[in-house]
Amino acid sequence: xxxxxxxxxxxxxxxxxxxxxxxxxxxxxxxxxxxxxxxxxxxxxxxxxxxxxxxxxxxxxxxxxxxxxxxxxxxxxxxxxxxxxxxxxxxxxxxxxxxxxxxxxxxxxxxxxxxxxxxxxxxxxxxxxxxxxxxxxxxxxxxxxxxxxxxxxxxxxxxxxxxxxxxxxxxxxxxxxxxxxxxxxxxxxxxxxxxxxxxxxxxxxxxxxxxxxxxxxxxxxxxxxxxxxxxxxxxxxxxxxxxxxxxxxxxxxxxxxxxxxxxxxxxxxxxxxxxxxxxxxxxxxxxxxxxxxxxxxxxxxxx
Numbered sequence: 240x241x242x243x244x245x246x247x248x249x250x251x252x253x254x255x256x257x258x259x260x261x262x263x264x265x266x267x268x269x270x271x272x273x274x275x276x277x278x279x280x281x282x283x284x285x286x287x288x289x290x291x292x293x294x295x296x297x298x299x300x301x302x303x304x305x306x307x308x309x310x311x312x313x314x315x316x317x318x319x320x321x322x323x324x325x326x327x328x329x330x331x332x333x334x335x336x337x338x339x340x341x342x343x344x345x346x347x348x349x350x351x352x353x354x355x356x357x358x359x360x361x362x363x364x365x366x367x368x369x370x371x372x373x374x375x376x377x378x379x380x381x382x383x384x385x386x387x388x389x390x391x392x393x394x395x396x397x398x399x400x401x402x403x404x405x406x407x408x409x410x411x412x413x414x415x416x417x418x419x420x421x422x423x424x425x426x427x428x429x430x431x432x433x434x435x436x437x438x439x440x441x442x443x444x445x446x447x448x449x450x451x452x453x454x455x456x457x458x459x460x461x462x463x464x465x466x467x468x469x470x471x472x473x474x475x476x477x478x479x480x481x482x483x484x485x486x487x488x489x490x491x492x493x494x495x496x497x498x499x500x501x502x503x504x505x506x507x508x509x510x511x512x513x514x515x516x517x518x519x520x521x522x523x524x525x526x527x528x529x530x531x532x533x534x535x536x537x538x539x540x541x542x
Contacts, residue, residue, distance in 0.1 A: 244268050244357070245298040246277045247290055247313050249305030249330070260329040260346035261304045267350035271358055273299070283312060290316045298322060300541065302353050304346070306330015307385065311520040314367060314382040318537045323362050325353030325541035331454060332521060334385045338449030338464060339365070339540060356541035365464045367537035368448045370519055370529050383519035384538070386452040386459055387531055389510055390425055390443030390474075391482070393518050394418050400523075411453065419483070424476040428511035428528075431471065431503055440476035442499075446508055446531055447472065450492075452521065460492025461502070467535040471503040506533045 246268075248261045265275045278293060280286025290301065294316050302325040303313040310326055317324050327349040328336030336342070342349040356362065368387060371380035388396070399414035424440040431437075445452075447459025447470040462470035477485070477499045488494040495502060510517070511528040518524060 242273050243298055244273045244275050245290065245293045245301045246275055247286065247301055247303045247305075247309055248277055248279055249309040260327050263347040264302055264304055264327045264350035264353070267347065267354045268302070268357075271354035273354065273357065283308075287312055287315055294320060294322050300325060300353070300357055302327060302350075302541075304329065307332045307335050307521050310335045310384065311382075311522050314384055314520075314538065317539075318367050318369075318382040318534070321539065323357075323539040323541050325349075325356065327353070332452070334449060334451045334454065335520065337451055337455065338385055338462075339363075339542060341542065353541050361542060363465070363540045363542045364536040365538050365540050366448055366467060366533050366535050368446065368469065368519065368531050369534050369537075370517070370524055370531045372525060372529055380532075381519060381522075381524060382537070383448065383522075384464070385447070385449035385520050387446040387517060387519040387524075387529075388443065388452060388458070389445075389512065389515050389517045389527060389529075390427075390441060391418065391422065392443050392445070392453075392458070393516050396518050396521070396523075397516055415486075419479055422479050422482065425512045425515060428509075429471075429473070430509040431505040432507050439473070442474040442477055442482060444474075444510055445472045446470075446510075448533060456489045457492035458489055458494075460495055465536075467533060468504045468506055469508060469531070469533050471505055471508055473501045473503070475499040475501065507531065 278289045300323045303309045304327040328343045333343045368383045369380040395414045399411040427441045429437045445458045447462035450462045451457045459470040509530040
């Protein structure tokens, strides 16, 4: 393994926590005998291009410093390679770190853990989802580690992303209330593995490699990121009153026992519905239809 480690840093993550968290992570790596190079990038595309160059040149590992957005960027460069990923989770959501049992908002501890894992060879192989749009091959897809969402939750994301104020999670609480005012179920066409197309009315469909999204909402609470399968959670046609009752239960994963909720396990899924944008790891993918494959052992994780 190369002694040079790459820090992929989002300095604006977590209202500026990313910039401050990079230093203790770098210090822990240097104290363990590694040299450190930092990748920032002028924007996401530039950062990804620089990261891919570091991977091609043989970096020993990549440490993503920030939130789920910077982890998502790292996955695009590391999936299917032998280069391991460490995470210093200091963003707003940090769902990837939570799902993998890594420290959250503890940059010094996370940096030490990554350094120790590198020294001791503690690497866990985990699955990733790969999403492709209609007409595109799987090799052109987008990788994700936590949840692909579509329906009511992605509509909330759409609205929240258009809102300037308030900041943080309150923005999405307000976006949810606004979406409830116009709420209606969506007609889906769902194909699991090589099974028949199922046509159904649903509030949302979430495809989990990890357990949570939105900063700890355990929508796919029982998902296991190294079993080769997605947990597909379908929230059926329900009223506003039912949705308001069920939604708070998502933080504890208790919604899975509700009669309007069905959980499937599959290695592949295709989702079709009009007027819905799909999100994965909190990042917009574009409108449905999309297909997602669970790729076993696609990522080597320092843990």
